[in-house]
Amino acid sequence: MESFETAKDRRTQIIRQLRNQSRFDEAEEIDNCLLRHPCQQALCPVCKLSLRKEFGEKLTSFLRNRARDSNLYAITLIESANAEFNGDIRQAKNTLTQRLRRLFGNRVIAIGCFDLCLNQDSLKEWKPFWHKHFHLIIITNLTKENIKMPLKRFYPTTRQVKRPLRIVKVRTFKRTLTYVLPAPYFPRRVRFLNTKTTQRKPFLAAKEYPLKARELAELSDKIKGNKVRDFLFQYGVRL
Numbered sequence: 197m198e199s200f201e202t203a204k205d206r207r208t209q210i211i212r213q214l215r216n217q218s219r220f221d222e223a224e225e226i227d228n229c230l231l232r233h234p235c236q237q238a239l240c241p242v243c244k245l246s247l248r249k250e251f252g253e254k255l256t257s258f259l260r261n262r263a264r265d266s267n268l269y270a271i272t273l274i275e276s277a278n279a280e281f282n283g284d285i286r287q288a289k290n291t292l293t294q295r296l297r298r299l300f301g302n303r304v305i306a307i308g309c310f311d312l313c314l315n316q317d318s319l320k321e322w323k324p325f326w327h328k329h330f331h332l333i334i335i336t337n338l339t340k341e342n343i344k345m346p347l348k349r350f351y352p353t354t355r356q357v358k359r360p361l362r363i364v365k366v367r368t369f370k371r372t373l374t375y376v377l378p379a380p381y382f383p384r385r386v387r388f389l390n391t392k393t394t395q396r397k398p399f400l401a402a403k404e405y406p407l408k409a410r411e412l413a414e415l416s417d418k419i420k421g422n423k424v425r426d427f428l429f430q431y432g433v434r435l
């Protein structure tokens with residue numbers, strides 16, 4: 197996990213970017229963040245790190261106590277049919293809860309987070325949009341295929357999203373955390389054609405970058421009213 201120094205540097209940068217975009221109120225709120233009085237803003241990297249630490253500890257002890265005899269899968273669910281975030285985190289989480297309930301009932305426990313990135317395409321096949329996805333740990337007695345197959349119909353492959361559903365079996369609790377804790381910051385993800393390759397033909401790849409000031413301001417509008425905690429997702433358990 198990153199250090200508080202790194203998170204504070206990132207916070208300074210974000211405050212500067214918001215001010216640069218004349219978002220003085222938002223910048224002020226994050227600038228007033230103190231460890232004793234955390235601002236809890238979704239864009240605040242320090243509050244995010246505190247949440248990552250706290251939730252990480254809870255999750256580790258939960259896994260130690262309850263998940264010894266279960267299978268653990270790290271799953272990434274990238275929305276493909278209805279990929280763009282409409283500004284309603286609660287609705288996105290409710291949709292997933294309904295899907296899990298319908299497909300698995302109480303045969304799975306799912307813990308993780310809702311996440312966003314700005315999806316950009318350097319080939320200009322689509323306009324940049326805020327792409328919603330989930331990172332989850334699934335605790336269950338079901339097999340990998342029994343989890344993957346039913347989910348497939350909600351996460352079809354599209355031109356934009358080649359691999360909407362990713363699932364790997366995890367063996368250590370520590371590794372689990374790297375999959376499911378909220379990411380330290382919101383990135384933009386840029387698809388590009390990789391031509392610097394000698395072994396094979398040019399292929400499509402993607403790289404992540406920090407948001408530009410203008411993009412950060414846009415995100416700030418999108419997630420206004422949400423706190424860091426609102427990004428957590430829990431199904432069948434409350435840590």
Ligand SMILES: [Zn+2]
Pocket residue numbers: 226229230234235236237240241242243244
């Ligand atoms: Zn804060």
